[in-house]
Amino acid sequence: MSERIEIPEEVERTSVEGFVMASADAVWQLWTTVDGLEQWWWPMFDDASYDVDARDDGLYRFTASSGGVGVQGRYLQLDEGKRMVLSWDWMSGYEDGERREDLVVVDFSELGDGTHVRVTLTGPLDELENMRDGWQDTLTRLEELLDD
Secondary structure (H helix, E strand, O other): OOOOOOOOOOOOEEEEEEEEOOOHHHHHHHHHOHHHHHOOOOOOOOOOEEEEOOOOOOEEEEEEHHHOEEEEEEEEEEEOOOEEEEEEEEOOOOOOOOOOOEEEEEEEEEEOOEEEEEEEEEOOHHHHHHHHHHHHHHHHHHHHHOOO
16 A cells, blocks of 8 residues: 555644444445445435545546535545545535635544544635534434434
């Protein structure tokens, strides 16, 4: 495996955490496959689509026209069942009209009967609170999916 990608210390970031009642391998599949993502990512949008090529330097693209949202990027580093690093580019919604690529790191740690998920993301300081709230909603949907 190549050198572990880390977020540089000087880069603004935030993180959210969740606990999912499933193995790290099962949670990994929910993050890296179309079938998995369809179950929890944007279930509120009937037209959500997910294109994933979950391998190092593979591309992904999630869109939902009815919600006016879309994100795309690359899988920069994958350590199956343990960690993923993605470039993250919202396909619309930048206030200044310029696109920006952020970094998202997702760490998976098995604990007892479940998996702790920690998402760390970069972005402008004035947007981090909204970004954190959005990611917390996303993790809550994942937790609810497997909370049976």
